[in-house]
Amino acid sequence: MEKLIQITSGRGPLECQWVTAKVLKTFLEEAKHNNIEYEIIHRENGDENLTLKSVTLLLKGKEVPDFLQNWLGSICWIGKSTFRKLHKRSNWFIGIFELEHIKKIEFNEKDIQFQAVRSQGSGGQNVNKVNTAVRATHIPSKESVFVQDSRSQLENKRLSVIRLKERLMAGYIQALEEKMKETWNHxxxxxxxxxxxTFSGTDFKKNYVDRSFKKQRNVLKNELKNYENDLN
Known part of the structure; x- marks a missing residue:
């Protein structure tokens, strides 16, 4: 299982960039503890040392979906700014988002299916008598090109490989551009x-939120038990 994750300070100030760097360290420590492999794909440094504006990670492992359940969303740090001593704000937020993973198609000429066909258009009778044109299809992506530039089938085949590779690369670049737009939206x-x-203090202490409702259930059980005793 692979997931592409972005940790970002958004448009937040320098304090949020500091929180992003701190969260990244904690995030990677927990990922390692859960036997999750990670790779830093891209990072944008902050405006001061030891700060980050954003970082994009590729996570790999069976436990990734469960691990991310406790991370995706807004992250809060409660503390006074170390950059602006007189600033009154004490709650600072950053975000962790999942990005759609774009897998680059590996180009291998062995994956291309070639078909010799007759050339099309004007050019006299000789054009239509010999199958010199080439239709090449890249099987994994189903991309196809038709080449009839030359009277040599071998040359058209060579050109078809080049154009298929260019088309696949153009598609990948377009997908990356769309991803950059999505990243900016995040x-x-x-x-x-x-x-x-939620974290707090300059030591970045973890403040866990009990989301199991176990305490609430115990309170309700005790209230029910007391109610039954009153009835008896």
């Missing part, structure tokens, strides 16, 4: 409130 989407994780 920078804008960091929300304050209802964080999935």
């Amino acid at each position: 920078h804008l989407r960091v929300q304050r409130g209802n964080p999935v994780r």
